[in-house]
Amino acid sequence: MEEWRFAIQIAAFSGRGDPTPIAETEKPLPAAVKDNRDKLLERAMSRHQYSGDALIEVLHTAQELYGFLSPERLKTIARKLRLPPSRVLGVASFYHFFSLEPKGEHTMVVCLGTACYVAGALGLVEVLQRRCGAGSKVSVQTARCIGSCGLAPAVIADGKILARVTKASLGAELDRIG
Amino acid sequence: MSVKTLEIDGKMLTGVAGETIFSVAWNKGIRIPRLCHIGGISDVGACRLCLVEIEGQKKLQASCLTPVEEGMVVHTDTPKLRAHRRLIVELLFAERNHICSVCVMNGDCELQELATELGIDHVRVRYQFPSLPVDLTHERFGLDHNRCILCTRCIRVCDEVEGAHTWDMLGRGTNSRVISDLGEPWGASDSCTSCGKCVQVCPTGALFAKGKAVGEMRKDRTFLKYIVTAREKKQWIE
Amino acid sequence: MTIEELNQTQADETARQQALDERIYCCTAAGCISCGAEGLRNAITEQVKSQGRLDKVEVCGTGCMGMCSRGPLVMAASGTALYGNVTPSDAPALASGNPLDRRPLADRQIDLNAPFFTQQVRIVLANSGRVDPEKLTDYIAAGGYQSLARALTELKPPEVIEEVKTSGLRGRGGAGYPTGLKWELVSKQISPTKYIVCNADEGDPGAFMDRSVLEGDPHRVLEGMAIAGYAVGAQQGYIYVRGEYGLAIQRLQTAIKQAEREHLLGSRILESGFGFRIDLRIGAGAFVCGEETALIASIEGKRGQPRQRPPYPPESGLWNQPTLINNVETFANIPPIIEKGGAWFASIGTPSSKGTKVFALAGKIANTGLIEVPMGTALRTILFDIGGGIPEGKFKAAQTGGPSGGCIPEQFLDTPVDYESLARIGSIMGSGGLIVMDNASCMVDVARFFMEFCMDESCGKCIPCRAGTVQMHDILRRMTLGDASEDDLAMLEELSGLLRETSLCGLGQTAPNPVMSTLRYFRQEYEAHIRERRCPAGHCRIEAGVPA
Numbered sequence: 001m002e003e004w005r006f007a008i009q010i011a012a013f014s015g016r017g018d019p020t021p022i023a024e025t026e027k028p029l030p031a032a033v034k035d036n037r038d039k040l041l042e043r044a045m046s047r048h049q050y051s052g053d054a055l056i057e058v059l060h061t062a063q064e065l066y067g068f069l070s071p072e073r074l075k076t077i078a079r080k081l082r083l084p085p086s087r088v089l090g091v092a093s094f095y096h097f098f099s100l101e102p103k104g105e106h107t108m109v110v111c112l113g114t115a116c117y118v119a120g121a122l123g124l125v126e127v128l129q130r131r132c133g134a135g136s137k138v139s140v141q142t143a144r145c146i147g148s149c150g151l152a153p154a155v156i157a158d159g160k161i162l163a164r165v166t167k168a169s170l171g172a173e174l175d176r177i178g
Numbered sequence: 179m180s181v182k183t184l185e186i187d188g189k190m191l192t193g194v195a196g197e198t199i200f201s202v203a204w205n206k207g208i209r210i211p212r213l214c215h216i217g218g219i220s221d222v223g224a225c226r227l228c229l230v231e232i233e234g235q236k237k238l239q240a241s242c243l244t245p246v247e248e249g250m251v252v253h254t255d256t257p258k259l260r261a262h263r264r265l266i267v268e269l270l271f272a273e274r275n276h277i278c279s280v281c282v283m284n285g286d287c288e289l290q291e292l293a294t295e296l297g298i299d300h301v302r303v304r305y306q307f308p309s310l311p312v313d314l315t316h317e318r319f320g321l322d323h324n325r326c327i328l329c330t331r332c333i334r335v336c337d338e339v340e341g342a343h344t345w346d347m348l349g350r351g352t353n354s355r356v357i358s359d360l361g362e363p364w365g366a367s368d369s370c371t372s373c374g375k376c377v378q379v380c381p382t383g384a385l386f387a388k389g390k391a392v393g394e395m396r397k398d399r400t401f402l403k404y405i406v407t408a409r410e411k412k413q414w415i416e
Numbered sequence: 417m418t419i420e421e422l423n424q425t426q427a428d429e430t431a432r433q434q435a436l437d438e439r440i441y442c443c444t445a446a447g448c449i450s451c452g453a454e455g456l457r458n459a460i461t462e463q464v465k466s467q468g469r470l471d472k473v474e475v476c477g478t479g480c481m482g483m484c485s486r487g488p489l490v491m492a493a494s495g496t497a498l499y500g501n502v503t504p505s506d507a508p509a510l511a512s513g514n515p516l517d518r519r520p521l522a523d524r525q526i527d528l529n530a531p532f533f534t535q536q537v538r539i540v541l542a543n544s545g546r547v548d549p550e551k552l553t554d555y556i557a558a559g560g561y562q563s564l565a566r567a568l569t570e571l572k573p574p575e576v577i578e579e580v581k582t583s584g585l586r587g588r589g590g591a592g593y594p595t596g597l598k599w600e601l602v603s604k605q606i607s608p609t610k611y612i613v614c615n616a617d618e619g620d621p622g623a624f625m626d627r628s629v630l631e632g633d634p635h636r637v638l639e640g641m642a643i644a645g646y647a648v649g650a651q652q653g654y655i656y657v658r659g660e661y662g663l664a665i666q667r668l669q670t671a672i673k674q675a676e677r678e679h680l681l682g683s684r685i686l687e688s689g690f691g692f693r694i695d696l697r698i699g700a701g702a703f704v705c706g707e708e709t710a711l712i713a714s715i716e717g718k719r720g721q722p723r724q725r726p727p728y729p730p731e732s733g734l735w736n737q738p739t740l741i742n743n744v745e746t747f748a749n750i751p752p753i754i755e756k757g758g759a760w761f762a763s764i765g766t767p768s769s770k771g772t773k774v775f776a777l778a779g780k781i782a783n784t785g786l787i788e789v790p791m792g793t794a795l796r797t798i799l800f801d802i803g804g805g806i807p808e809g810k811f812k813a814a815q816t817g818g819p820s821g822g823c824i825p826e827q828f829l830d831t832p833v834d835y836e837s838l839a840r841i842g843s844i845m846g847s848g849g850l851i852v853m854d855n856a857s858c859m860v861d862v863a864r865f866f867m868e869f870c871m872d873e874s875c876g877k878c879i880p881c882r883a884g885t886v887q888m889h890d891i892l893r894r895m896t897l898g899d900a901s902e903d904d905l906a907m908l909e910e911l912s913g914l915l916r917e918t919s920l921c922g923l924g925q926t927a928p929n930p931v932m933s934t935l936r937y938f939r940q941e942y943e944a945h946i947r948e949r950r951c952p953a954g955h956c957r958i959e960a961g962v963p964a
Binding site for chain 3: 051052053054055056057059060090091094095096097098112113114115117118143144145146148149150151152154161163
């Protein structure tokens with residue numbers, strides 16, 4: 001059980017920030033996990049004795065399992081942890097890690113840390129915003145320093161880090177994933 | 179209970195240990211400005227209007243959260259504090275859409291009162307003009323986000339006094355917004371008891387009882403016609 | 417594990433390592449991994465296997481070796497030959513061990529006698545690049561957990577605190593509060609429950625020191641926390657680590673599990689009466705949680721909003737219990753202080769700032785990467801000797817302290833880097849991000865960049881920070897577009913004063929720092945944007961004609 005728990009944890013982190021463990025390990029959730037998501041969330045809550053203090057841990061788990069936090073999911077969590085629903089939404093919306101809407105098929109995270117900014121990352125965001133508007137398969141996000149300042153400007157495309165990105169190479173990557 | 183003697187604005191005052199500078203000052207008629215504080219619920223020190231200067235301390239302190247100490251020398255109304263307060267209130271006016279002339283609270287608004295006190299006749303920073311909704315789904319009350327100053331009094335009173343915790347804050351920074359339950363319309367809230375405490379503590383017109391708004395004023399001028407006609411035709415009720 | 421067993425493990429592992437022909441270290445820190453270090457390490461291991469030298473050569477993954485700009489890095493010959501930009505096709509040469517085979521790599525060999533290495537003093541990073549962060553025995557062989565053993569057996573808690581006080585160590589998170597005093601404050605509180613919190617919510621853009629320490633040497637941080645727990649009387653510790661740091665989280669989880677299995681954490685550590693547990697708390701993307709009261713709220717499962725201090729966390733912190741909060745680098749300094757003594761540590765650095773400081777070099781500098789220098793080293797030494805200078809263009813400013821810091825212009829390059837000197841020239845030490853800008857960088861735009869960061873990260877609790885950052889950002893944005901007046905500049909300065917003096921927490925109080933320091937040293941750039949609608953650096957796209 002430890003093993004796949006670990007795998008989904010990595011998968012969940014892959015979209016944001018960390019470029020590291022992802023390239024090789026990011027796989028769709030195993031069927032065994034997908035079918036048992038409700039049970040797994042329940043288990044995570046019981047591990048914390050349904051304590052309200054564990055709200056952020058539980059939200060992390062829910063997002064790992066379902067990809068985003070739907071109102072129904074938040075309602076369930078609020079009931080189980082005996083927290084007011086408004087507090088659960090308040091916490092979930094405070095932290096940028098939690099997504100309240102489903103993500104696109106692909107994600108592009110542009111690092112806007114100082115080193116990347118100085119190297120022209122803003123131009124990359126413009127390209128992405130122009131090409132990936134509403135209805136696009138690609139979710140565009142920005143991150144505050146992914147710690148790969150030596151590779152500036154950096155973009156994480158579906159968990160894989162692209163180093164020293166130019167507008168042209170970014171365009172090519174977008175063409176590739178369609 | 180030990181008694182602490184201190185000086186506020188040149189007056190020698192006494193307070194009980196644990197009492198805040200704010201409460202000692204107000205009890206003696208020294209009105210320190212405030213927007214997030216209201217007696218009866220916990221303090222958060224968020225509006226920064228009640229900041230005071232304490233001699234010997236480099237930083238300004240929120241008087242609503244600072245307990246009195248023996249020998250303290252406090253100044254509540256210095257030119258520096260007035261300048262800061264003025265700018266804070268200007269920031270509030272520019273942050274959302276505060277139009278006193280069409281507001282239900284015109285004349286009884288704590289924000290308006292403060293602006294008058296501080297002599298604010300214009301705002302020097304740019305208005306943000308955010309586009310914000312008004313929630314009129316509740317049977318008796320309304321919530322106008324345009325007038326909300328995010329003081330969180332409603333959230334605290336609902337949680338601490340009513341015990342319902344209907345309200346909380348969504349998002350963060352300048353995008354913060356007061357929400358009921360899971361961001362649903364107020365009228366659809368399961369937890370709201372319609373007690374109206376939040377409406378009473380709201381310092382501005384953000385939370386209001388329905389029927390009091392300017393736009394809700396309707397005068398019935400048709401009555402005159404009936405009376406005049408009745409007189410002319412002598413249609414008396416016998 | 418008992419102390420005897422700890423010593424035995426250390427002796428056995430050291431002997432095993434010495435019996436090998438060679439240890440090949442592959443840097444597997446985040447920077448190198450993103451250049452393909454994992455594949456490279458596997459390729460070298462495969463080659464060693466196919467050449468039948470598995471019993472003679474050990475291939476290990478290690479923490480950051482420092483020169484991130486030359487990644488992926490491989491240190492061969494048991495730490496005497498460093499190669500940069502290595503590719504999997506170099507694996508056979510590296511695996512063979514024959515110096516002749518390694519000749520094609522000669523032009524990519526990095527001189528270990530270069531100033532980059534000789535000017536550094538590595539205390540916190542002593543094991544980074546030499547120890548496999550996923551192997552407990554490696555850490556023990558390098559003398560790991562001996563300080564904890566020494567503290568538990570030879571020192572009473574007040575003696576541990578005394579040692580830390582003697583060392584003169586100050587908080588490495590930025591503010592520089594004396595660590596020993598903080599420990600003493602917590603130890604004096606009378607409470608059955610106390611907590612230790614390690615602040616690993618490193619959020620400054622351009623800073624990756626804590627990440628590298630956690631990835632490269634996680635056990636060092638655990639050991640430092642356990643010693644702190646013993647000293648102040650806490651039984652539970654939390655590490656609050658940024659959610660973005662997946663690899664650091666993974667390595668910390670591994671390290672905690674290993675340490676618990678060997679009774680180096682948990683109940684009855686090293687068969688003594690002292691017990692200490694460490695749990696991870698994963699941040700969820702809020703910079704403000706680096707502020708200690710916000711961090712506490714976040715661990716308690718709430719919105720990460722700061723609260724008024726006092727009471728300070730040493731009196732009333734996590735769940736209203738006395739809580740000691742220190743930064744990753746601070747805890748990483750503890751084991752060597754206990755091992756070699758506070759006096760030894762105090763002999764390094766300057767009279768007011770002792771020891772060393774880790775910096776992350778980024779921006780327009782030749783050697784981007786991670787370095788550690790004694791406190792008081794001149795900025796010029798760091799940037800030009802160690803950092804290798806500016807690749808093209810001319811030095812304009814160095815930014816320290818991230819969004820809470822300031823920009824240091826050329827005339828202060830000889831300033832020694834310590835807490836007081838940096839504060840005197842309008843910047844702060846901060847957590848250690850050091851970003852170099854050349855003359856193509858516009859200082860108004862840099863100020864705008866940091867203000868946008870603060871605006872996005874403001875929690876929204878207090879008005880000056882919530883609404884003030886928005887207004888300041890608006891003015892700076894309009895300046896970069898050539899749409900600002902002298903009045904705007906005056907308002908910018910007035911808002912700076914307001915935020916500094918009235919904001920509730922450090923985020924708001926220091927948010928104007930980048931603006932104020934650039935105004936102080938580069939005022940003419942602001943004036944050029946306003947009066948002449950011209951960007952001297954040629955960065956801002958100001959359109960000709962009447963402002964919009």
